Amino acid sequence: MALLRDIAQIIKSKNAGPFMLTIDVLFEDASIYRQVKATGVLNAALFARLYNVAEADVLFTPYDTALAFKATLPRLVPAGDFGDTDVYGAQQHAPLLDVEVPLNLR
Amino acid sequence: MSAPLSYTMLSTSGILGYGFAEESLRAGMTRNPSIIGCDGGSTDPGPYYLGAGKAFCSRLSIKRDLRLMLQAAVAAGIPCIIGTSGGAGGEPHLQDTAALVREIAREEKLSFRMALIHAEVDRALLTRRVGEGRTRALAKQPALDAGTIERATRIVGMMGPEPIARALDQGAQVILAGRSSDPAQWAAPAMRAGMQPAPSWYAGKMLECGAEPTTPKEPDCLLVTIEGDHLYCEPPNPIRRCTPLSVANFSLHENSSPIHHVEPGGLLDTSDVLFEAVTDRVVRVSGMRWTPAETYTVKLEGVELAGYRAITICATRDPVLIAQVDAYLATHKAKVQAKAAAFGVPAETWRMAVRTIGRDAVMGERELFRGPAPHELGFVVEVLAETQDVANAVLAMARTSLLHADFEGRLCKEGNMAFPFSPSDIELGALYRFSVFHTVAPDDPYEMFPIEHEKV
Numbered sequence: 020m021a022l023l024r025d026i027a028q029i030i031k032s033k034n035a036g037p038f039m040l041t042i043d044v045l046f047e048d049a050s051i052y053r054q055v056k057a058t059g060v061l062n063a064a065l066f067a068r069l070y071n072v073a074e075a076d077v078l079f080t081p082y083d084t085a086l087a088f089k090a091t092l093p094r095l096v097p098a099g100d101f102g103d104t105d106v107y108g109a110q111q112h113a114p115l116l117d118v119e120v121p122l123n124l125r
Numbered sequence: 126m127s128a129p130l131s132y133t134m135l136s137t138s139g140i141l142g143y144g145f146a147e148e149s150l151r152a153g154m155t156r157n158p159s160i161i162g163c164d165g166g167s168t169d170p171g172p173y174y175l176g177a178g179k180a181f182c183s184r185l186s187i188k189r190d191l192r193l194m195l196q197a198a199v200a201a202g203i204p205c206i207i208g209t210s211g212g213a214g215g216e217p218h219l220q221d222t223a224a225l226v227r228e229i230a231r232e233e234k235l236s237f238r239m240a241l242i243h244a245e246v247d248r249a250l251l252t253r254r255v256g257e258g259r260t261r262a263l264a265k266q267p268a269l270d271a272g273t274i275e276r277a278t279r280i281v282g283m284m285g286p287e288p289i290a291r292a293l294d295q296g297a298q299v300i301l302a303g304r305s306s307d308p309a310q311w312a313a314p315a316m317r318a319g320m321q322p323a324p325s326w327y328a329g330k331m332l333e334c335g336a337e338p339t340t341p342k343e344p345d346c347l348l349v350t351i352e353g354d355h356l357y358c359e360p361p362n363p364i365r366r367c368t369p370l371s372v373a374n375f376s377l378h379e380n381s382s383p384i385h386h387v388e389p390g391g392l393l394d395t396s397d398v399l400f401e402a403v404t405d406r407v408v409r410v411s412g413m414r415w416t417p418a419e420t421y422t423v424k425l426e427g428v429e430l431a432g433y434r435a436i437t438i439c440a441t442r443d444p445v446l447i448a449q450v451d452a453y454l455a456t457h458k459a460k461v462q463a464k465a466a467a468f469g470v471p472a473e474t475w476r477m478a479v480r481t482i483g484r485d486a487v488m489g490e491r492e493l494f495r496g497p498a499p500h501e502l503g504f505v506v507e508v509l510a511e512t513q514d515v516a517n518a519v520l521a522m523a524r525t526s527l528l529h530a531d532f533e534g535r536l537c538k539e540g541n542m543a544f545p546f547s548p549s550d551i552e553l554g555a556l557y558r559f560s561v562f563h564t565v566a567p568d569d570p571y572e573m574f575p576i577e578h579e580k581v
Contacts, residue, residue: 029374035381037168037559038264043377047370071491082383084398084412085373091381093265095489099171100558101431101509102478104489106171114493 021124024116026051032111037098040108041091042066044115051124052086060120066090069114128319133158133350134311135361136332141165141190141207141222142182143344145335146362153346153361154197160314161198163190164307164333165222166209168559169379172428176278176557178217184225191222192229195299199235204293206300206310208333213426214304215279216245222301230581237299240292241577244303246280246425250573251565259566263424269563273429280427280561285389286313287570293317297578304426306389307333315351323415324351326393330386331358331375331410338375338408339365355411357403366406373400389424389570391417420566423573427561433513434553435520439527439542440482440503445534446541447498453532454479460530461523468518475510475519504542509556520550 023030028047035041044061046052055061063079066072070092078091096103105111135158138145142165153161166174170181180187191207198205211218223241230236252271254260260269267273274280281304290313292300302310308329315325328349331338336345339360350357358367376395377383386393394414401409446453462472482503485492506523510516528540535541567573 028370033379034169035379036264037172037562038266039381041377041379041381043374045370045374045377069493078381080383082377084396084400085376085383086370087373087377087383089377089383095491097559098168099173101434101476101507101556102489103171104480104487107169110487111491113488114491 020119021122022116023118023120026055026120026122026124030112030115032108034094034098034108035091038094039091040094040111041089042112042115043087043089045085045087047086049086054122055120056081058121060118061088063090065118066092131350131352132315132318132320133348134315134328134332135161136311136335136347137161137163137194138190138335138344138346139164139337140167140182142180142187144186144190145345147193149346149360149362150193150197153348154201156348156361158203158348159318160204160206161194162206162208162310163194163335164208164310166212166214166218168213168426170212172557172559173555175213175215175281175426176428176430176555178215178279180212180218180221182212187222188225188229191225192233195226195229195235196233198298199237204298204300204314206289206302206314208302208305208307208310210301210303214244214281214302216243216303219243219301219303226299226301227581235581237581238297239299239301239579239581240295240297242284242288242292242300242302243575243577244281244284244305244573246282246573248274248280251280251425254565261564263562263564266562269561273560276429277427277560278430278557280425282565282573283389283424283426284574285309285423285570286316288574288576289313290317291571292576295576295578299581303574306424308388320351321354322391323393323413324354324356326388326415327395327410327413328356330393331356331372334375334378336360336362336365337378338372339367340371341365342371355409357407357409359407367408369400369402369408372408372410390421391415421570422564422566425561425563425565426559428557429560431556431558432509432511433516434507434509434556435513435516436505436507436551436553437520437524437544437549438503438505438546439524439544439549440501441542442501443537443541444500445536446532447502449532450481450502453530456532457523457526457530460526461519464522464526465519470515470519475508475515477519477523478507480505480507513552513554517550517552524549
């Protein structure tokens with residue numbers, strides 16, 4: 020088992036407009052990206068569970084050319100509205116850090 | 126006029142006012158760019174700045190960046206383009222930026238032709254477009270209606286490259302655009318020079334945030350050179366590099382989809398893009414495609430007033446309180462409701478939100494971590510009401526109550542919270558919320574964006 024934080028080079032979140040949050044996971048090594056993709060661990064259902072939204076509300080796209088996975092889902096509160104906690108959406112990545120990927124690398 | 130073989134553009138920073146190294150600009154200018162520019166804004170800092178008509182960068186930092194850019198552009202005899210001027214690209218934002226440009230020109234004895242491109246919408250025209258069925262909601266928002274348009278404090282349209290290219294055709298050297306699609310200020314001069322649409326739009330995507338596609342990633346300058354159907358990204362500052370990872374990372378920035386980018390007038394498809402290292406600090410990007418849209422659409426952004434807020438910040442170091450914080454906050458809310466009602470402010474006229482720092486202040490209901498209690502907890506208390514006076518009054522009661530309320534096993538009988546500041550209560554002023562997030566199909570790309578020229 021490997022933790023995502025130990026095998027990905029970038030794990031980040033940001034607004035995609037005021038109503039959506041977009042989360043990216045990038046790899047520098049094409050072989051590791053391909054292996055992670057092959058495990059199928061990263062998918063819309065995982066993001067739905069981690070962010071407590073319906074799977075239908077998650078737009079999940081593997082982007083081979085960038086060795087990246089992207090998931091876009093609704094924000095909890097529109098950016099800057101009453102009760103918002105993260106106007107830029109830049110600190111919503113943490114639930115992904117400890118996702119376990121069934122790979123034995125190195 | 127035949128198209129040049131290559132076309133180089135220099136972006137100074139992620140946002141005008143974020144700053145950049147002066148040496149980067151100098152080094153970048155030795156590469157003879159055809160244009161320099163900077164994006165002036167974003168919706169990212171939230172709805173307040175569009176509503177209040179204010180910039181989210183300081184006048185001092187914007188003036189510093191603008192001065193260096195104007196001097197460089199005039200010395201080289203090339204255009205300088207600012208997108209989304211003043212942060213949100215509304216009329217006050219545009220006028221404040223124009224006033225800064227005139228001030229700098231006076232101080233530095235610079236002279237040039239300037240164009241302002243306005244982006245606030247004509248509400249009567251937009252209401253007519255709603256009636257004609259030419260507006261569409263984005264991000265699952267309700268359909269646009271006349272009431273929403275009327276209630277909005279300010280609505281801007283996001284211009285495409287066409288009005289910017291027209292301002293260049295009409296002889297402007299300095300262009301201040303109101304709200305504009307981030308890549309448009311770059312796609313405009315590139316396509317006008319005869320470059321292909323796909324790499325021109327993609328170049329705009331790379332340039333919109335300055336040196337963000339580089340490592341180390343900090344606000345600074347970026348050079349992009351378009352050649353035929355591909356482009357090259359390179360930071361002028363020798364301490365930075367573009368790598369396939371740094372460029373790929375930025376290609377995902379703030380988009381819902383990594384492969385389909387909807388722009389005014391078409392779709393940039395990046396499914397088959399290739400990122401290749403040319404040297405250890407230059408990346409070649411190729412394989413992008415541009416499909417013109419059947420209908421030209423303009424994105425709209427608008428905000429409405431949702432009340433007034435006051436906040437306070439405090440923290441507790443008391444383990445007895447920390448162990449029962451949920452119950453304490455629930456009791457606290459009930460007490461504030463009763464006390465506010467006693468001075469004539471019923472509970473249904475205000476709202477209170479408490480963020481508990483050290484527990485779930487970042488992710489709110491989405492926080493999954495349920496670890497041991499920390500030794501201290503911080504609180505940001507927010508009160509929203511119809512007037513500032515009521516927000517202040519309820520917040521003051523919430524602050525007092527948080528400091529002095531009793532709880533089971535209480536030892537700290539002089540007060541439950543550490544308040545770092547006097548005054549403890551902060552007026553946040555108006556709360557605006559995004560109310561318009563739609564598209565509209567105009568008659569042509571120019572009708573919503575009047576161009577005004579002046580000699581500076």
